[in-house]
Amino acid sequence: MKKKIAFVDFDMSIRGGGQQVLCNIANALADEDPNQEKYEIYVISLIHEKEECAYGLREGIHYYNILPYKARIREVMSRAGKDFRRYCVEQGIELLFYVGVYAGFCAGFPGRKLDIPKVFCDHGALMNQWKDKVVRFMRRRGSRYADRTVVLTRQSEKAYYERFHCKPGRVITIYNWIDDVILDAAGDYDAESRKILTAGRFSREKGMDLLVDTAVALKKKTKDFVWVVYGDGELWDEINRRIREEGLEKNVKLMGLTDEMERCYRGHSMYVLTSYREGLPLVLLEAKANHLPLVSFDIVSGPGEIIEDGTDGVLIPPYDTEEMACQIYGLLCSQEKRIRMSECSGRNLEEFGKEKILSQWRALIEDMVSG
Secondary structure (H helix, E strand, O other): OOEEEEEEEEEOOOOOHHHHHHHHHHHHHHHHOOOOOOEEEEEEEEEOOOOOOOOOOOOOOEEEEEEOOOOOHHHHHHHHHHHHHHHHHHHOOOEEEEEOHHHHHHOHHHHOOOOOOEEEEOOOOHHHHOOOHHHHHHHHHHHHOOOEEEEOOHHHHHHHHHHHOOOOOOEEEOOOOOOHHHHHHOOOOOOOOOEEEEEOOOOHHHOHHHHHHHHHHHHOOOOOOEEEEEOOOOOHHHHHHHHHHOOOOOOEEEEEOOOOHHHOOOOOOEEEEOOOOOOOOHHHHHHHHOOOOEEEEOOOOOHHHOOOEOOOEEEEOOOOHHHHHHHHHHHHHOHHHHHHHHHHHOOOHHHHOHHHHHHHHHHHHHHHHHO
């Protein structure tokens, strides 16, 4: 008998790593079961600034929006909570996945009254925002409102057990996978290129301000570089203004959003991540699949489980933009070093292979619905 599974996100109308991972999992399950003999899949967005889902969903996946506008947490819990619970009852949902901290808290609270198994998927990292009391509270509650918690890194799993004193077996690590579209589009490494690549949302946590600081420091060493940046968000105008103020218009190119990111890795010398915090960054995995040397701040969670420092990339002390500029300059100056790192970057991809990761999600689903 098929099981009805719902994935819940705070806002599916925006582009972000959590939303992309949710759609990847839902679509992969739908692709395996096109006749819906095993699963009937639902995606629920608590709010939505735009009518449609930011990422494509397969035909047959049910998509439900609740509040048709941007709303604060208090309003979401008071106005969307009952509607969310009613919808789950009416549709006969048998397993819930809360994807992200806000969904875990805002849907988890009203979801307590639903007598079905629930999984909280923390797409971030506990220790990244440990000092933020509000986010820490929401994470703790999200985990408590669920029967199981899924995190992206071993470091996060350890932190949940140590900080929240979760019962043994309640927290598990499941990596993000590298999508087949990325692997199919991957080309040969361009050893002649001096172009640097970054992609991400223009929001505070993604560190686009640190990217500009790094570019300023790099320009003091060489003017012969182009840094290509894909993405959009609330800080785009601010970052664009800073680029002009620093005289970086010829060096830092803001490309906006693209629906073909899988084709954008080609022709670049390296991938650089300047985030303040991450879970397990998909962009690093995608760049790795394209054999790009990786450069990132060694933040609390994420890059350290993907990059082998000095082998396939470089890990920089957090937020040290001067050191990051030095390491980027060193790679730009040494084609031999770039080629060596590129050859290593494509190794160990099986750890992040789709079939391996998807099998872990299948096992979790079967465990939850049979238990």
